[in-house]
Amino acid sequence: MELQQFAQAFSEFDNVLITDDKGCAIFYDLADLNILLEIGLTPDEFFHSTVTDNYQNLSPETSTVFQVIQTGQPVLYYEQQLTTLNGFSYLSLSSTYPIMEHGKAIGAIEFSKHFYETKQIKYLDNFLGHKLYRDNHTTYRLEDYITTNAEMKTQLEKARRSAQKSAPVLLTGETGTGKDIIAQGIHNESERYTKPFITLNCSTLTEDNIFTQLYGSGNEAKSGKLQEANGGTLLIDHLNLLDISLQAKLLHAVDIKVLNGEPLDIRYITTVNEDVDKLLAEKRLREDLFYRLNVLQIDLPPLRLRKEDIPLILDFYIQFYNEHTLQKNISYCNEVIQLFYAYHWPGNVRELKNALESAYNNLLGDEILVEHVPERIKKNVQHSTQSIMQNNQSGHLRDLTEAYERLIIAEKLRETDGRLAETARRLGISRQLLKYKCLKYELL
Numbered sequence: 001m002e003l004q005q006f007a008q009a010f011s012e013f014d015n016v017l018i019t020d021d022k023g024c025a026i027f028y029d030l031a032d033l034n035i036l037l038e039i040g041l042t043p044d045e046f047f048h049s050t051v052t053d054n055y056q057n058l059s060p061e062t063s064t065v066f067q068v069i070q071t072g073q074p075v076l077y078y079e080q081q082l083t084t085l086n087g088f089s090y091l092s093l094s095s096t097y098p099i100m101e102h103g104k105a106i107g108a109i110e111f112s113k114h115f116y117e118t119k120q121i122k123y124l125d126n127f128l129g130h131k132l133y134r135d136n137h138t139t140y141r142l143e144d145y146i147t148t149n150a151e152m153k154t155q156l157e158k159a160r161r162s163a164q165k166s167a168p169v170l171l172t173g174e175t176g177t178g179k180d181i182i183a184q185g186i187h188n189e190s191e192r193y194t195k196p197f198i199t200l201n202c203s204t205l206t207e208d209n210i211f212t213q214l215y216g217s218g219n220e221a222k223s224g225k226l227q228e229a230n231g232g233t234l235l236i237d238h239l240n241l242l243d244i245s246l247q248a249k250l251l252h253a254v255d256i257k258v259l260n261g262e263p264l265d266i267r268y269i270t271t272v273n274e275d276v277d278k279l280l281a282e283k284r285l286r287e288d289l290f291y292r293l294n295v296l297q298i299d300l301p302p303l304r305l306r307k308e309d310i311p312l313i314l315d316f317y318i319q320f321y322n323e324h325t326l327q328k329n330i331s332y333c334n335e336v337i338q339l340f341y342a343y344h345w346p347g348n349v350r351e352l353k354n355a356l357e358s359a360y361n362n363l364l365g366d367e368i369l370v371e372h373v374p375e376r377i378k379k380n381v382q383h384s385t386q387s388i389m390q391n392n393q394s395g396h397l398r399d400l401t402e403a404y405e406r407l408i409i410a411e412k413l414r415e416t417d418g419r420l421a422e423t424a425r426r427l428g429i430s431r432q433l434l435k436y437k438c439l440k441y442e443l444l
């Protein structure tokens with residue numbers, strides 16, 4: 001196959017599909033997302049489907065992908081009228097190439113362009129703007145969320161089910177627990193995935209800008225978030241950071257059904273990274289707004305309550321970095337995993353990713369060792385007796401007891417947010433003695 005031909009195929013066609021040797025889609029980049037709607041599959045379902053199953057008139061004999069896999073020969077500039085399962089018909093022009101290994105086709109890559117009849121012109125509306133995960137402003141699907149934790153899997157299942165409805169979703173979870181992944185994942189699994197996913201960041205809203213953020217400014221012809229999100233999803237991010245005095249304005253906005261004479265159809269997903277009951281009790285969140293936005297609540301547990309996910313997430317990112325960097329064989333040693341298990345991860349997966357990135361920056365060889373892990377993590381580790389034994393060189397009782405004392409004090413300090421008097425009271429020692437020990441163990 002000529003490299004030139006390939007390059008030309010890239011520039012002339014709108015859609016790229018790669019299949020395995022059974023004609024099953026393993027990669028696609030479609031400018032023409034409507035086709036998925038007309039086939040009746042979500043983007044995720046399309047991945048595992050076989051081309052011949054998606055069209056009324058495609059069989060192993062008529063499918064270009066199947067032909068190419070069977071013969072090992074490309075089929076170029078082939079014109080074919082295709083009819084989807086929903087009965088939608090269009091002309092497809094495609095060039096399909098085999099992917100060869102040891103003289104055998106192990107898959108196919110197909111570039112295509114679709115032509116509609118003029119009466120189908122409305123399909124071209126979305127066509128220009130939308131390439132999945134690029135122009136709908138998202139990068140994640142629900143299946144990108146890595147977890148093996150039972151509780152988290154239940155929450156993911158809730159998210160998956162919520163995608164089929166348009167009811168508002170409230171996502172709660174500490175910072176870094178992956179709320180963005182879930183929000184985008186719900187959008188991309190819903191029927192709205194061809195429409196925009198827009199974010200309203202509550203932490204930047206003020207008395208002065210909230211109106212233009214929501215409704216745009218007529219004179220500068222700048223559209224607001226409501227209009228931009230119409231038909232799609234509006235993510236109301238960090239609602240807990242929106243000043244209570246502005247919350248009535250937001251409530252008013254989410255109740256609007258018609259804007260500038262056009263009907264508004266928006267799916268609202270809201271995130272908060274603090275405890276909801278606390279927010280309500282402290283009157284930092286209006287109850288009416290809370291009930292309006294919380295029809296379905298999905299709670300993401302913090303990483304410290306699902307530590308079994310740590311090796312999974314580490315392995316995923318290390319494999320990903322190994323695939324995308326020049327150092328291809330990075331691994332980590334057992335002590336690093338022990339250390340990570342012992343740490344409480346206040347910044348959750350974001351912090352874990354940062355720790356890994358920082359270890360990469362300190363790395364000399366191929367193996368990530370404890371010495372490459374950020375100091376902050378090592379200092380704040382909640383060790384078990386066993387790891388104290390393992391990590392202590394002398395093994396003398398005095399050193400071991402001190403190491404243990406240090407951990408107990410560190411843990412109590414954390415419980416009290418670092419308040420010395422309260423920590424001393426809980427430990428039953430004087431404030432002076434606590435202060436002395438904190439200095440000795442470098443805990444302050």
Ligand SMILES: Nc1ncnc2c1ncn2[C@@H]1O[C@H](COP(=O)(O)OP(=O)(O)O)[C@@H](O)[C@H]1O
Nearest residue numbers: 144145146174175176177178179180181349350
């Ligand atoms: N379960 C997970 N699997 C893989 N990556 C994750 C997971 N949770 C979070 N991340 C990563 O951690 C970072 C923070 O996630 P994000 O969704 O922005 O958190 P939040 O919005 O809850 O603060 C992102 O880089 C995200 O890709």
Ligand SMILES: [Mg+2]
Nearest residue numbers: 179180237271
């Ligand atoms: Mg976020």
